[in-house]
Amino acid sequence: MFRKRTFTLLKLNRRTSFLTKYDLHIRKDDLQNTSFRNNLKNYITDHKYSLAAVKIYGNHDLEELEVSETFSETTFWRFALYRVKENVGNSHCLEETVKYLGTRSSTMFSRGYDAIERYLKTKGGLQNSQEDTAFRALKKFYVNKEEHENRLMMLKDLSSEEQVAAVISQHLICQLLPFPSSYFMDNIHTKGPTDKCPCGCGQPLNFGSTLLGSPHLFHGFVDGVLIPAENHSITEENYTKSAVFTARKKTDDIYYHCLVNKEWMDKYESTVYKLDEEILNREYKSEINVIDEKQLCKQAIAMSLCKYQEQSNKKDSSYAPAMPVFGMTSDSFEVAVYDPVHDYLLKSNKPLNFFEEDSQNLKFSSVVDLWLLIYHSLFFTTPSPRVVHQLRGTANLIPQLGEKRFEKIVKSSRWMFLPYFHHQSFPEIHEGVIKYVDRKEDASGYKH
Structure with a gap:
């Protein structure tokens, strides 16, 4: 009798534990759904x-x-x-x-x-x-x-x-x-x-x-x-x-390179290209970006x-x-x-x-x-x-x-x-499981 009651109690505890986990899972999904929707609402309203x-x-x-x-x-x-x-x-x-x-x-x-x-x-x-x-x-x-x-x-x-x-x-x-x-x-x-x-x-x-x-x-x-x-x-x-x-x-290296390039453009642009001032200024900005x-x-x-x-x-x-x-x-x-x-x-x-x-x-x-x-x-x-x-x-x-x-x-x-598309690599295999079709046999039938 005592064992039966113990078994029943354990069974109830497991069920309660299951319901708690299930409830937490549902609650987490609800919170994620609400958060997702709120973020979408903020996006179309503010961004x-x-x-x-x-x-x-x-x-x-x-x-x-x-x-x-x-x-x-x-x-x-x-x-x-x-x-x-x-x-x-x-x-x-x-x-x-x-x-x-x-x-x-x-x-x-x-x-x-x-x-x-x-x-x-x-x-x-x-x-x-x-x-x-x-x-x-x-x-x-x-x-x-x-x-x-x-x-x-x-x-x-x-x-x-x-x-x-x-x-x-x-x-x-x-x-x-x-x-x-x-x-x-x-x-x-x-x-x-x-x-x-x-x-x-x-x-x-x-x-x-x-x-x-x-x-x-x-x-x-x-x-x-x-x-x-x-x-x-x-x-x-x-x-x-x-x-x-x-x-x-x-990186800072790329940025530095662009600045050096800008200095070169400052020195030679006016003689190499006959472009208006607006284009030149825009080119400099592009080089730094x-x-x-x-x-x-x-x-x-x-x-x-x-x-x-x-x-x-x-x-x-x-x-x-x-x-x-x-x-x-x-x-x-x-x-x-x-x-x-x-x-x-x-x-x-x-x-x-x-x-x-x-x-x-x-x-x-x-x-x-x-x-x-x-x-x-x-x-x-x-x-x-x-x-x-x-x-x-x-x-x-x-x-x-x-x-x-x-x-x-x-x-x-x-x-x-x-x-x-990437395909899975071939597995590594031991030589012992390979049947060599190019292996030769001598007169005694021995394979080399």
């Missing part, structure tokens, strides 16, 4: 960044020269912020001031802001399976945010740009994909001595061909490609929805021209041809996007920080910014006719090239993407 219009200058005779240029070159083309002059003051005293045309991220991603607002109002209700997949990926990242932050802390100790690109790819941006393995980095310039993440987690890295652009304008290799597909299979059609990024290491803004702008143009070419072949007008790209360092990122229909180029007005000030905590707003960029096929938006009217032609690329040359460039634009 937006600015993008400024960029003007493109060619310092060459377009009638005679081939204008081909790789992303890393600076031979033919220069970029400067587009400026407008305004009269301010009253009728008695007017002053002329310079302003820069631009727009906000909430305008460029208004479909994304609308989707977040709909998600909050309907408690998870979305328009389609693609949106559902995207939000599940964002929430999964949020739940595991602390783990990703711990891995990203390794960035400050990495010694090369290849390592920075690998860790950012593996523990930040690819984690916002439905399938984190659906990315690949440039196998020609990025691949280092190992095919595993340098943070020490042991995860394999994915490499492939990231060639992009037209041989008749801007072309080259980007650092990485992200495929926000709903399944593991990656086809050429996925590339129209792919996201492209460039990663750089931020760790992210190569010229490279970023050229990649944005090349990416959108590829989408424009694909769209014209398929007669598909369901998506805007503009495709944003982003460049990253170990602690910040910048954004650029080109619209080939209306010929305007926009770039974020300043770097956007990954981390909260004086901490290793990721800024949720920056994570959502990257998420919107990765899922641009769902969330990127052509601005209103009023906004487009003001931005139209500010890049000044098409008039310089001419309509015929521009059409030729569009037709020759391609993304030569080809992932070489």
